[in-house]
Amino acid sequence: MKWKKQILDLQAYQPGKSIDEVKKQYQLDSIVKLASNENPFGYPSAVDQALKEFHSSFMLYPDGGAIKLREATASLLGVDNNQLIFTNGTDELVQIISRALLEPGKNTVMATPTFPQYKHNAVIEGAKIREVELVNGSHDLNEMISVIDENTAVVWVCSPNNPTGSYIAVNELRYFLERVPKDVLVVLDEAYYEYVTNSYHSLDFINEFPNLIIMRTFSKMYGLASFRVGYGISSVSNIQQLEPARPPFNTNVLGQITASVAISDQDFVEKCRVRNAIERERYYTFCQENNLHYYPSQGNFILIDLQRDGDEVSQFLLSKGLIVRSGKLLGFPTSVRITIGLEEQNERVRIALKDFIEDVSGRVKISHQHN
Template identity: 50%
Template structure:
């Protein structure tokens, strides 16, 4: 087989351990998965009710246009329907963008540590990559500007950033966008947008008229609680969306996923409830970090990056043995920390009790 040479330097994505696997391995009755930033409150009751009664034509190909969902999203964001691109999760949209714009002759800029799929897809396409280290957990936008050259095609901005949870102040983001040449696509990956509580934060979609070279990514996998349905979307200028649609597979979203997302979009109350509950529980982690003298990055998401008193893999294993699946920072480019999804009140109480035992055992 004539594989691309770069594949020999890469590894397949390694999914986290499942609840059932952990129960079996450690002989536990109760396990909380707090590793993948899923919504602990599930999804809207309107979705549950819909699934119980839906009668969909499964023998027919999906609506490749996603008409009903497209109309609702266009109305919600006050954009043209032609400004929306659907993907099989945001992951696929990142792949579509990379396939459309990157090759061995172009250059792309991204933060590190951040969502690994930017670099993963850029490597597959053979692009020249510049990774800009975070500065005090934030994107160093000045260095982003300094890294631009005449071959730069895409700049990736993860906002809020994964795995740190940090949010770029809106005025700084707008100042940055003013300095980026119009022929460079700026991808604003906003998977955790619905969890942001900063009152000064500006919805990036409202910036499209001023900055037609931006593309905003959103997802139904996080706050909407629809991770298993794999549906995300991008909002940008019709011109950009048209080009990306040339790369998109014709039926990349299945009928059920589109129908469910359309139902979920109607329940703003559910999203507001989840945002408030998440903020309350996020403050618990902040207080715990302060009381124990641990460093925790400021977060505007449904996860926190918490310092641990030992190796991150060792700490993750300890918490695993107590029934809590978290993500080791060693796998995220943040050694000495673990990323913890903010769960329900009960889940967080148990996790913090287990974390306290970790501190006691490791002498802190």
């Protein structure tokens, strides 16, 4: 087979263990999954009603233009219908952007560590990758600007950043956008935008900076991860250029219906944002009390450094029926990334983390005595 040479060493995306896998492996009844940054508060209640009322035939293709969802989203955001592109999750939008702009001879700039699909797709397209180390968990925007050259096609900015949760303040974002060359597409990945509690209105920049596209999703705050609907917001001309790289009928009929219903319930979004922030603060307090390093997060997750192998920590939590994400694959080998869950779920995690700390401390004491 004549495979592209660049995919020979690529690894497929590794999802975390499923609830059923952990139940079977550890013979446990109660499993809590806090590894994929899903919304523990569920989704707007009107979604269930919309699904009950769905009577169309599954033999028909979905609306290729996602018209109802397009109108609902444009109305909420205050943008033109033609400034939106809808995709099978933002993963597909990353793929579409890479397919449309990256190729051998071009390069792309991104932070590291950040969402790994930017790099993954750039590798597949044969583009050179320029990674700029985070500083205290945040994008080093000045350094990112400095590595852009005439062959740079795309710059990726993740805010809040996955896995650290740091976000880019509006004044910093403006400074950055003013300095990026106008023929370089800036992709602002805002998968966790709805969780940000600080004042933050990146949409104001869409008309001011024609080289900006913002990515958002219905998988996180709206609780519709199963339906795989993401979208991009940009200038009409950028969307027109991207559309030919989008597969036809790429968002499914149920995804379009549930997303268009969910986006109309902003009370749900506000309640989840507040509850998430309260639970996030409880993790901060826990980390401070136990001298654990963490990054202040504007997402629905927290990255905690336990100064032990991340796989060891996540395996310990697995044995307690708690699925979290080891930091090893995320670029933070001694950390775990924990999705902010319900109050009782978070308490269960903190108790388990305390047990882990005491377990390690006990082993260290015994080791010292033997020496």
